[in-house]
Amino acid sequence: KQEVTQIPAALSVPEGENLVLNCSFTDSAIYNLQWFRQDPGKGLTSLLLIQSSQREQTSGRLNASLDKSSGRSTLYIAASQPGDSATYLCAVKAQGGSEKLVFGKGTKLTVNP
Amino acid sequence: NAGVTQTPKFQVLKTGQSMTLQCAQDMNHEYMSWYRQDPGMGLRLIHYSVGAGITDQGEVPNGYNVSRSTTEDFPLRLLSAAPSQTSVYFCASSYSLAGGPYEQYFGPGTRLTVT
Numbered sequence: 001k002q003e004v005t006q007i008p009a010a011l012s013v014p015e016g017e018n019l020v021l022n023c024s025f026t027d028s029a030i031y032n033l034q035w036f037r038q039d040p041g042k043g044l045t046s047l048l049l050i051q052s053s054q055r056e057q058t059s060g061r062l063n064a065s066l067d068k069s070s071g072r073s074t075l076y077i078a079a080s081q082p083g084d085s086a087t088y089l090c091a092v093k094a095q096g097g098s099e100k101l102v103f104g105k106g107t108k109l110t111v112n113p
Numbered sequence: 114n115a116g117v118t119q120t121p122k123f124q125v126l127k128t129g130q131s132m133t134l135q136c137a138q139d140m141n142h143e144y145m146s147w148y149r150q151d152p153g154m155g156l157r158l159i160h161y162s163v164g165a166g167i168t169d170q171g172e173v174p175n176g177y178n179v180s181r182s183t184t185e186d187f188p189l190r191l192l193s194a195a196p197s198q199t200s201v202y203f204c205a206s207s208y209s210l211a212g213g214p215y216e217q218y219f220g221p222g223t224r225l226t227v228t
Contacts, residue, residue, distance in 0.1 A: 032215060043203060044219040093215055099144045099163070099207060100171065101217060105155040
């Protein structure tokens with residue numbers, strides 16, 4: 001059974017700092033990995049999607065990497081801003097046709113001005 | 114495109130009542146799903162559908178029913194609400210083409226409280 005773990009559960013940083021959020025998964029037979037952002041009381045916003053054949057994806061100040069063999073992904077946020085404060089979730093989709101996502105429990109990020 | 118929409122945004126039910134959470138998408142996505150999000154538990158899959166007329170159970174299906182009569186709509190029915198069903202419910206959709214990215218899009222959620 002696929003399990004997804006995100007460490008740390010919470011992170012507080014000063015504005016301007018570069019930071020890394022971690023995601024690990026137990027079964028490397030994934031089709032893709034998706035990073036989401038969730039603001040308090042809101043839905044999930046897709047940030048980046050990495051296919052299993054890719055090593056990284058970039059969008060603005062965000063860079064997500066994938067090491068499928070070791071079961072790890074990182075989300076790098078450059079020059080953090082207070083507006084980046086949110087919970088970040090990673091989710092994996094398995095190979096083999098199932099479109100179910102397995103989610104980690106998220107990292108709650110606070111960027112202090 | 115409105116994307117994925119959910120109604121209502123908030124709902125309070127008494128134990129034993131039934132209700133339907135609505136989900137609709139206008140992106141012509143074949144795959145739709147329902148998750149619940151609980152503190153400390155993350156998001157868990159309730160039911161999903163790979164196309165009109167096809168549904169299947171996820172990780173936590175008990176107490177919920179679904180149907181998929183059209184591509185656009187995927188309602189979730191609570192048959193007899195219980196306090197354990199107090200949660201935030203999210204609907205999601207994605208393309209289901211072979212070799213596709215399968216990026217999933219989520220609705221804004223429905224906050225349900227069962228007293």
